[in-house]
Amino acid sequence: MRPPTDLATLYEPWPPSPLQDVYDERLASLSVELRLKRDDLIHPLVPGNKWRKLTPNLRAAVEHGHTRLLTFGGAYSNHLRAVAAAGAAYGLSTVGLVRGDELADAPRNWSLARAEAQGMELAFLDRTGYRETLRTLDDPATRAALEERWGRCWVLPEGGTNVLAARGAAELPAELPDLGDRDLLCCAVGTGGTLAGIAAGLPDGARALGVAVVRGARYLDDEVTRLHTEGWGRTFANWRIDHDHHGGGYGRVPAGLEAFAAGFEERHGIAVERRYVAKMLWCVFDAAERRAFPPGTRVTAVITGPPDPVPSDG
Numbered sequence: 001m002r003p004p005t006d007l008a009t010l011y012e013p014w015p016p017s018p019l020q021d022v023y024d025e026r027l028a029s030l031s032v033e034l035r036l037k038r039d040d041l042i043h044p045l046v047p048g049n050k051w052r053k054l055t056p057n058l059r060a061a062v063e064h065g066h067t068r069l070l071t072f073g074g075a076y077s078n079h080l081r082a083v084a085a086a087g088a089a090y091g092l093s094t095v096g097l098v099r100g101d102e103l104a105d106a107p108r109n110w111s112l113a114r115a116e117a118q119g120m121e122l123a124f125l126d127r128t129g130y131r132e133t134l135r136t137l138d139d140p141a142t143r144a145a146l147e148e149r150w151g152r153c154w155v156l157p158e159g160g161t162n163v164l165a166a167r168g169a170a171e172l173p174a175e176l177p178d179l180g181d182r183d184l185l186c187c188a189v190g191t192g193g194t195l196a197g198i199a200a201g202l203p204d205g206a207r208a209l210g211v212a213v214v215r216g217a218r219y220l221d222d223e224v225t226r227l228h229t230e231g232w233g234r235t236f237a238n239w240r241i242d243h244d245h246h247g248g249g250y251g252r253v254p255a256g257l258e259a260f261a262a263g264f265e266e267r268h269g270i271a272v273e274r275r276y277v278a279k280m281l282w283c284v285f286d287a288a289e290r291r292a293f294p295p296g297t298r299v300t301a302v303i304t305g306p307p308d309p310v311p312s313d314g
């Protein structure tokens with residue numbers, strides 16, 4: 001067992017995250033206002049939507065007497081690093097099941113190295129086994145197999161999305177005063193938990209737009225609806241997902257997107273994370289230019305995480 005929990009390290013800089021007005025000529029000429037909800041600044045080791053999604057799960061895990069978290073992610077998963085850091089702060093041991101057994105014997109990339117440095121135990125699954133484990137995660141047989149190997153643990157699905165996570169994200173809109181008919185909240189969508197929470201937390205009139213960063217991910221619409229039904233006992237009609245700004249797929253950053261992100265950084269002096277945040281901002285500008293937003297729209301772009309600390313090596 002670890003030393004006693006030190007919850008303060010997770011709560012220190014919190015809440016709420018800063019709200020930053022951005023004056024952008026291109027948007028201003030289209031009568032669209034932009035401001036950034038800087039969730040990337042929430043916590044240095046558990047930033048962005050990961051903080052919002054994980055903290056309710058950590059509380060629940062501790063309440064249920066768990067001492068170990070188990071979760072899933074890819075080679076550069078922000079979620080894996082966040083779970084490793086949050087577990088360390090809460091005094092919970094952590095296990096990360098990583099997609100790709102070829103990574104087992106390769107030198108650790110920066111992201112997996114950081115997760116390990118926080119005490120996370122990594123195990124590597126081949127892609128089929130990884131997919132099957134996630135597909136059957138709620139089956140008793142899968143749980144039994146995981147428990148047999150890893151002991152009793154609080155299991156978080158890939159990306160950390162479950163009802164508790166969505167409820168954590170639902171607290172974000174309450175940090176924004178005077179939301180109303182002209183407001184649109186925008187966020188990137190990986191697994192849908194953040195968008196589901198934001199939509200559920202919005203007051204009447206305000207709307208949410210999620211930008212899918214995965215190609216052809218129509219299942220995300222069903223996933224958001226499932227989270228609403230399970231978490232709130234109802235559906236919401238105030239959100240939609242854009243499926244046209246994934247840039248070719250998860251982790252892909254085509255030249256046009258890179259140029260857009262670099263231009264935004266240069267104009268506004270804000271570093272832009274590429275796998276999620278850049279695609280969301282790209283969609284906002286594109287939609288504004290296509291006049292998809294009524295004049296007078298106020299866009300609040302949720303900056304769900306900071307840029308990678310290390311240039312991507314693959």
Ligand SMILES: *Cc1c(COP(=O)(O)O)cnc(C)c1O
Nearest residue numbers: 078190191192193194276304305
């Ligand atoms: C994980 C992540 C997302 C995706 O959030 P979901 O709740 O899985 O949709 C978005 N942005 C950043 C920066 C992330 O790390």
